[in-house]
Amino acid sequence: xxxxxxxxxxxxxxxxxxxxxxxxxxxxxxxxxxxxxxxxxxxxxxxxxxxxxxxxxxxxxxxxxxxxxxxxxxxxxxxxxxxxxxxxxxxxxxxxxxxxxxxxxxxxxxxxxxxxxxxxxxxxxxxxxxxxxxxxxxxxxxxxxxxxxxxxxxxxxxxxxxxxxxxxxxxxxxxxxxxxxxxxxxxxxxxxxxxxxxxxxxxxxxxxxxxxxxxxxxxxxxxxxxxxxxxxxxxxxxxxxxxxxxxxxxxxxxxxxxxxxxxxxxxxxxxxxxxxxxxxxxxxxxxxxxxxxxxxxxxxxxxxxxxxxxxxxxxxxxxxxxxxxxxxxxxxxxxxxxxxxxxxxxxxxxxxxxxxxxxxxxxxxxxxxxxxxxxxxxxxxxxxxxxxxxxxxxxxxxxxxxxxxxxxxxxxxxxxxxxxxxxxxxxxxxxxxxxxxxxxxxxxxxxxxxxxxxxxxxxxxxxxxxxxx
Amino acid sequence: xxxxxxxxxxxxxxxxxxxxxxxxxxxxxxxxxxxxxxxxxxxxxxxxxxxxxxxxxxxxxxxxxxxxxxxxxxxxxxxxxxxxxxxxxxxxxxxxxxxxxxxxxxxxxxxxxxxxxxxxxxxxxxxxxxxxxxxxxxxxxxxxxxxxxxxxxxxxxxxxxxxxxxxxxxxxxxxxxxxxxxxxxxxxxxxxxxxxxxxxxxxxxxxxxxxxxxxxxxxxxxxxxxxxxxxxxxxxxxxxxxxxxxxxxxxxxxxxxxxxxxxxxxxxxxxxxxxxxxxxxxxxxxxxxxxxxxxxxxxxxxxxxxxxxxxxxxxxxxxxxxxxxxxxxxxxxxxxxxxxxxxxxxxxxxxxxxxxxxxxxxxxxxxxxxxxxxxxxxxxxxxxxxxxxxxxxxxxxxxxxxxxxxxxxxxxxxxxxxxxxxxxxxxxxxxxxxxxxx
Ligand code: B12
Ligand code: SF4
Numbered sequence: 001x002x003x004x005x006x007x008x009x010x011x012x013x014x015x016x017x018x019x020x021x022x023x024x025x026x027x028x029x030x031x032x033x034x035x036x037x038x039x040x041x042x043x044x045x046x047x048x049x050x051x052x053x054x055x056x057x058x059x060x061x062x063x064x065x066x067x068x069x070x071x072x073x074x075x076x077x078x079x080x081x082x083x084x085x086x087x088x089x090x091x092x093x094x095x096x097x098x099x100x101x102x103x104x105x106x107x108x109x110x111x112x113x114x115x116x117x118x119x120x121x122x123x124x125x126x127x128x129x130x131x132x133x134x135x136x137x138x139x140x141x142x143x144x145x146x147x148x149x150x151x152x153x154x155x156x157x158x159x160x161x162x163x164x165x166x167x168x169x170x171x172x173x174x175x176x177x178x179x180x181x182x183x184x185x186x187x188x189x190x191x192x193x194x195x196x197x198x199x200x201x202x203x204x205x206x207x208x209x210x211x212x213x214x215x216x217x218x219x220x221x222x223x224x225x226x227x228x229x230x231x232x233x234x235x236x237x238x239x240x241x242x243x244x245x246x247x248x249x250x251x252x253x254x255x256x257x258x259x260x261x262x263x264x265x266x267x268x269x270x271x272x273x274x275x276x277x278x279x280x281x282x283x284x285x286x287x288x289x290x291x292x293x294x295x296x297x298x299x300x301x302x303x304x305x306x307x308x309x310x311x312x313x314x315x316x317x318x319x320x321x322x323x324x325x326x327x328x329x330x331x332x333x334x335x336x337x338x339x340x341x342x343x344x345x346x347x348x349x350x351x352x353x354x355x356x357x358x359x360x361x362x363x364x365x366x367x368x369x370x371x372x373x374x375x376x377x378x379x380x381x382x383x384x385x386x387x388x389x390x391x392x393x394x395x396x397x398x399x400x401x402x403x404x405x406x407x408x409x410x411x412x413x414x415x416x417x418x419x420x421x422x423x424x425x426x427x428x429x430x431x432x433x434x435x436x437x438x439x440x441x442x443x444x445x446x447x448x449x450x451x452x453x454x455x456x457x458x459x460x461x462x463x464x465x466x467x468x469x
Numbered sequence: 470x471x472x473x474x475x476x477x478x479x480x481x482x483x484x485x486x487x488x489x490x491x492x493x494x495x496x497x498x499x500x501x502x503x504x505x506x507x508x509x510x511x512x513x514x515x516x517x518x519x520x521x522x523x524x525x526x527x528x529x530x531x532x533x534x535x536x537x538x539x540x541x542x543x544x545x546x547x548x549x550x551x552x553x554x555x556x557x558x559x560x561x562x563x564x565x566x567x568x569x570x571x572x573x574x575x576x577x578x579x580x581x582x583x584x585x586x587x588x589x590x591x592x593x594x595x596x597x598x599x600x601x602x603x604x605x606x607x608x609x610x611x612x613x614x615x616x617x618x619x620x621x622x623x624x625x626x627x628x629x630x631x632x633x634x635x636x637x638x639x640x641x642x643x644x645x646x647x648x649x650x651x652x653x654x655x656x657x658x659x660x661x662x663x664x665x666x667x668x669x670x671x672x673x674x675x676x677x678x679x680x681x682x683x684x685x686x687x688x689x690x691x692x693x694x695x696x697x698x699x700x701x702x703x704x705x706x707x708x709x710x711x712x713x714x715x716x717x718x719x720x721x722x723x724x725x726x727x728x729x730x731x732x733x734x735x736x737x738x739x740x741x742x743x744x745x746x747x748x749x750x751x752x753x754x755x756x757x758x759x760x761x762x763x764x765x766x767x768x769x770x771x772x773x774x775x776x777x778x779x780x781x782x783x784x785x786x787x788x789x790x791x792x793x794x795x796x797x798x799x800x801x802x803x804x805x806x807x808x809x810x811x812x813x814x815x816x817x818x819x820x821x822x823x824x825x826x827x828x829x830x831x832x833x834x835x836x837x838x839x840x841x842x843x844x845x846x847x848x849x850x851x852x853x854x855x856x857x858x859x860x861x862x863x864x865x866x867x868x869x870x871x872x873x874x875x876x877x878x879x880x881x882x883x884x885x886x887x888x889x890x891x892x893x894x895x896x897x898x899x900x901x902x903x904x905x906x907x
Contacts, residue, residue: 090798090802124841125841126840131840140903141903141904142903142904142905144904167903169903196565198561200561200562201561215899219567223565223567223568224565227564228562243896243897243899244899245894246892246893246894247890247893247894248897249888250611250887253888254613257613258613259570261572262572267570269568277899279902279907280897280902283902283907289849293853293856296853296856297860297880300857301864304797304864305864313907317842317843317844317845318845318849318850319853321845322789322856325830326793326861328790329789329794329861330794330797364791364792371837374837375837
């Protein structure tokens with residue numbers, strides 16, 4: 001982004017404060033442009049009225065992210081990569097989480113290939129109210145035979161909507177893949193110093209994004225990227241090579257840093273998304289566990305530092321779980337707390353004799369508590385109080401979890417304790433013990449103090465529920 | 470003999486040349502493929518036909534060559550000398566635009582991180598075999614802006630009583646769980662620990678309320694058992710810890726240990742004094758809050774007179790999936806602020822990486838949720854949880870890791886030292902990784 005204050009963006013807006021964007025003023029809208037929570041296209045007058053055309057175009061150019069955004073695939077499963085504006089997530093946030101492509105290869109037999117693709121597309125891990133999943137399939141030409149490659153690509157397309165990376169250094173093989181899959185907008189992998197003319201021609205002819213590959217040669221990498229973009233191929237992905245061990249890995253790490261720093265600092269010729277290939281860890285390790293571990297470690301390094309897309313091999317859960325979590329860690333927007341809607345939720349099938357538990361609306365807290373309850377078959381009402389997305393312990397310290405908030409939370413949810421419960425009891429988290437007296441006064445209910453960790457609720461319930469009169 | 474030949478005649482010759490699979494395709498007139506068979510042409514079909522057509526042209530070329538036609542010159546001319554088939558109709562890009570990637574170093578990283586040395590050898594009145602120096606960085610870790618002067622170090626946890634542990638951790642310590650000295654020996658001898666942390670948790674009034682004096686004996690035992698620098702931790706009880714750490718500091722006089730911890734919610738002055746009186750360093754522990762970290766460091770320096778070379782920070786480690794996003798960014802901001810000259814934050818950092826074992830993904834047998842994909846064996850899941858938690862913080866600038874699982878220690882050391890640059894390995898040729906049989 002070439003501008004960084006709302007005032008600078010404001011100059012390009014209509015200035016009528018018409019409110020069509022849902023903001024109260026053009027200035028408010030401008031500040032959302034700067035924090036990238038709204039887009040210029042959200043200002044209807046600006047995009048639709050002819051007289052603003054010039055300003056709109058200028059504004060779009062100024063707002064374009066430093067790192068080019070590249071879309072791979074089509075439809076619902078399409079993935080966007082790149083699009084970043086900062087080197088450190090606290091400065092804004094990182095956009096477009098690293099896309100994880102898992103490989104299949106054209107010498108696999110068909111049944112294995114389909115099974116593997118299904119495993120990849122079916123992977124899911126529940127986390128704060130949603131599922132973490134994987135994104136893409138990379139089809140590798142091991143046979144170097146165009147017909148075999150095309151057949152593998154076709155089989156993948158029949159099995160999944162996941163976007164693909166077509167991997168070969170042989171232009172004829174790539175062409176065979178494209179003839180089958182071009183309309184799905186796969187990513188071509190890769191143009192190198194030997195084949196670049198042919199691969200560039202393919203990218204042009206089929207209008208697909210393309211990777212340039214120059215292992216540990218940043219000048220060549222830039223040269224390829226510049227040549228491509230100046231010839232109209234703008235959807236470029238950079239692969240500086242992922243050397244999996246020793247000094248090679250250290251150099252790879254530094255190459256990633258150099259590319260991204262140059263890009264963010266305004267070198268347009270290298271401001272493209274970066275690809276890492278942790279799969280190369282398998283070229284360095286023989287046994288599956290060591291290879292999976294090392295691949296996960298390499299993948300984590302490049303998820304944290306600037307990898308926008310990566311090609312992986314291990315589909316062991318102990319490799320995939322940390323990978324999807326570290327990606328979520330790095331790409332969570334540090335500006336907004338992750339929250340659940342405040343309200344009273346039913347866990348299991350609560351009755352009038354079930355407990356009413358209080359917790360915070362911080363998503364991590366809520367889902368931790370909720371899963372502790374539901375996985376242990378505890379039927380209850382769980383109230384998520386609006387703590388501005390702060391967890392119980394910090395919210396008690398910071399004043400977002402108070403007796404008044406708890407009372408209001410129950411009222412807003414329309415939860416009448418007298419009508420719904422036989423027991424008139426509220427169970428507070430152990431870490432909210434100091435609110436006990438206040439909550440009793442505010443609500444007129446009896447208050448019980450639960451354990452400090454919701455993981456211990458099952459044991460606590462056994463001892464303390466139903467409450468003794 | 471005439472060297473002219475009608476193409477239609479070729480079809481007949483081809484019949485004799487074992488290309489009968491080319492059904493529905495006839496070659497007519499001036500090299501024109503006529504594809505009959507009705508319906509649209511799907512891509513796979515087109516591909517197959519293309520393949521057949523290429524086969525035919527090879528045969529045609531061979532025949533033409535037999536008949537004396539200058540096939541090779543013709544091909545060479547049409548392909549610009551390259552043995553490849555031209556792949557696209559559009560005009561090809563002719564030349565590579567030369568380029569050079571220039572990247573400036575970070576000029577604002579002008580303040581070095583303070584060096585802190587732990588342990589004392591006989592030369593300095595101690596009995597450690599070696600000392601360990603943390604800090605000294607002039608850039609984010611492993612960056613090209615400036616070499617990192619010291620590698621990362623791992624100090625392994627030892628407890629003064631049996632504690633609850635994840636199953637895959639416990640398996641490694643069952644034989645030593647009742648003997649802190651043996652436990653310390655084991656982590657140094659078998660698990661390659663750079664340092665040992667002895668946690669005096671039995672001193673907690675809510676646990677065994679072991680008197681401070683007795684706890685100090687355990688410290689002596691550990692110092693006897695191993696010759697690496699050590700860290701001494703209390704129980705985390707804010708009332709009891711100052712006293713426990715005082716006695717421990719006295720017992721470890723001369724060995725320059727790291728006392729863990731001073732924090733804002735206990736009498737940090739007493740802990741600081743115990744460190745300065747006996748020549749130790751102190752761990753300044755705050756919880757995920759950069760301003761609290763500044764405040765505590767300031768108090769330790771100004772109010773308690775702790776020298777700058779005796780402060781290490783622990784800004785709190787939250788496990789992968791349990792707040793690591795805060796912990797990572799908190800550390801990264803602290804390190805960046807230090808490098809940019811905030812004198813209250815220019816200290817090396819330590820991470821309680823063991824916290825990773827608090828995340829249920831590391832220890833639970835299987836997912837409590839049946840919609841989840843299989844979590845796989847926890848024996849492999851736990852250590853990698855600890856590794857990724859530590860690795861993430863190493864990239865934020867963390868210098869020292871408090872850890873528990875031997876595999877985690879081994880892999881974390883391997884990756885941090887690889888990035889640091891001290892691991893040699895055969896270079897792997899990745900130029901054709903696509904075709905690798907993995
Ligand atoms: C992450 C964190 C933050 C984040 C909070 C992010 C967020 N969205 O919540 C940030 C950085 C913003 C933060 C800020 C502050 N924090 Co803070 N923070 C933490 C930290 C490291 C982890 C908290 C956490 O997320 N835990 C995980 C969640 C899931 O825990 P939880 O919500 O409490 O839920 C658990 C239990 O309460 C229980 N539970 C929950 N619901 C229920 C319901 C029932 C019925 C039962 C029985 C149990 C139960 O089970 C859950 C799972 O174990 C803790 C230290 C620690 N404990 O490790 C400090 C900590 C909570 N923070 C603390 C403080 C003081 C603050 C600040 C006031 C600091 C400051 N001076 O500005 C601010 C306040 C901010 C505000 N409220 O506006 C103190 C609180 C001290 C106290 N007990 O009074 C702590 C303990 C650190 C410390 N020792 O100083 N903090
Ligand atoms: S829609 Fe456009 S003109 Fe209207 S208030 Fe929003 S920014 Fe201003």
